[in-house]
Amino acid sequence: MKSITMNSAKGLLGLAVLSVGATAVADQPQYTIVDLGVVNSTDSASQGFRISASGIATGRSFGTGKTQAYTWTQGGGLSGLSNLASPVRNYCVGNGVNDSGTVVGVGATTSFGSSRLPVMWENGVATQLGLPSGQTLGDANDVNNNKVAVGSANSGTNQRAVIYQGGTGSFITATTSNGSYFVTAFGVNDSGLVVGEGWDPNNAAVTVGLVYDMSTGTTSSLGSLTSFGHNSAIAFDVSNAGYVVGSSSLNGGANSLPFVWTAGGGMSAIALPTGTSQGSARGVNDSGWVVGTASSAFAIPFLYDGTNTYRLADLLVNSNGWDLLTNTSSSAMGISDSGVIVGTGVHNGATHAYAMVPVPEPASFAVLGLGALALISRKRKNQ
Numbered sequence: 471m472k473s474i475t476m477n478s479a480k481g482l483l484g485l486a487v488l489s490v491g492a493t494a495v496a497d498q499p500q501y502t503i504v505d506l507g508v509v510n511s512t513d514s515a516s517q518g519f520r521i522s523a524s525g526i527a528t529g530r531s532f533g534t535g536k537t538q539a540y541t542w543t544q545g546g547g548l549s550g551l552s553n554l555a556s557p558v559r560n561y562c563v564g565n566g567v568n569d570s571g572t573v574v575g576v577g578a579t580t581s582f583g584s585s586r587l588p589v590m591w592e593n594g595v596a597t598q599l600g601l602p603s604g605q606t607l608g609d610a611n612d613v614n615n616n617k618v619a620v621g622s623a624n625s626g627t628n629q630r631a632v633i634y635q636g637g638t639g640s641f642i643t644a645t646t647s648n649g650s651y652f653v654t655a656f657g658v659n660d661s662g663l664v665v666g667e668g669w670d671p672n673n674a675a676v677t678v679g680l681v682y683d684m685s686t687g688t689t690s691s692l693g694s695l696t697s698f699g700h701n702s703a704i705a706f707d708v709s710n711a712g713y714v715v716g717s718s719s720l721n722g723g724a725n726s727l728p729f730v731w732t733a734g735g736g737m738s739a740i741a742l743p744t745g746t747s748q749g750s751a752r753g754v755n756d757s758g759w760v761v762g763t764a765s766s767a768f769a770i771p772f773l774y775d776g777t778n779t780y781r782l783a784d785l786l787v788n789s790n791g792w793d794l795l796t797n798t799s800s801s802a803m804g805i806s807d808s809g810v811i812v813g814t815g816v817h818n819g820a821t822h823a824y825a826m827v828p829v830p831e832p833a834s835f836a837v838l839g840l841g842a843l844a845l846i847s848r849k850r851k852n853q
Contacts, residue, residue: 499785501826502787503786503815508531510538513538514533515821516532517823518803518812518814518825519812520753521806521811524807525544526542529823539596551564552594552596557587559585560579561579566611566657568613574610574612574613574621587609588601590619599634602632607624608621608623611657620666629654631654633664646689650669655682656706657706659709661685663681664708665679665682668680678703679692681708692714695729695737706750709755715731717749717751727740727749742764742772750763751774752801753804753805754805755807759774761813763802768800770795771800772802781795
């Protein structure tokens with residue numbers, strides 16, 4: 471399927487299926503929602519955690535006495551991944567995936583992460599990633615197209631960020647100018663920019679959003695939204711174009727706000743969706759489109775298109791039993807370069823992973839009528 475850039479798609483996502491000569495254009499993006507389902511028919515729930523730039527998603531499915539990682543594609547559907555067999559870990563989760571379908575995540579002995587180990591899946595087979603020398607606990611949160619994975623090792627005050635390269639883990643030891651150090655790495659792009667969370671040794675109340683450049687071996691702080699009275703931040707994702715997203719807050723606590731950061735523009739707040747009071751940005755693509763989750767009484771997944779923030783529920787053309795507004799389980803965690811969004815919602819009472827696909831899909835442009843194609847051409851020229 472031929473993809474389009476989000477810059478071109480920005481004016482197109484709101485187009486419904488058009489007949490020849492049609493002129494109606496919606497002002498906001500529109501999406502169909504797809505239930506990713508569960509790995510086994512007896513599984514009780516699933517969650518969606520990440521999608522690659524090319525559109526491969528991962529997460530976990532909840533069974534009896536186990537959880538199982540998976541991959542999903544729009545054309546191939548859901549495929550379960552084997553759990554770690556040596557050492558045995560029956561509770562596995564896919565946290566990150568690259569464009570070739572390599573998945574990284576965690577294998578544990580309980581659903582809440584006891585005795586956690588970093589895992590990589592290639593061709594559906596699970597292998598433990600090598601921990602730094604002397605370590606017995608760790609996790610992997612993301613992987614780039616060079617198969618460089620990032621995560622952390624150890625726990626509590628001894629937890630530190632790790633880069634897994636060639637199957638072996640090493641700590642990120644570089645600090646910022648004031649000594650702030652990496653605790654957990656959540657994202658990595660193909661240029662070797664690693665983002666995550668750190669601590670400030672001069673202020674135990676402050677969490678620090680950090681970026682580590684593998685090419686220079688340097689760690690820098692992303693800052694915080696000081697105009698909102700914040701002093702803390704966490705970075706969750708970085709795109710290949712260099713957009714970084716996460717949350718900013720006061721002392722790492724409540725009243726957090728989502729942000730997007732670039733090297734040239736610094737940190738900018740993302741407006742919260744209607745009816746929410748705090749939130750966090752979790753995924754970003756190469757055009758700077760951002761997804762995340764905000765909250766008040768309920769969890770509200772959102773999309774930011776560089777200008778406007780939308781509740782995902784308001785963008786659906788086929789809600790079909792989906793609830794993304796009145797529960798505490800919903801989330802939006804990742805967005806591909808073609809605009810496919812992955813997260814978790816409640817579908818007919820069950821907690822399930824979803825994929826939201828832009829309308830029209832890129833493949834459908836080829837069958838649009840001449841009038842629609844002319845309209846699209848005019849919109850591109852005006853952008």
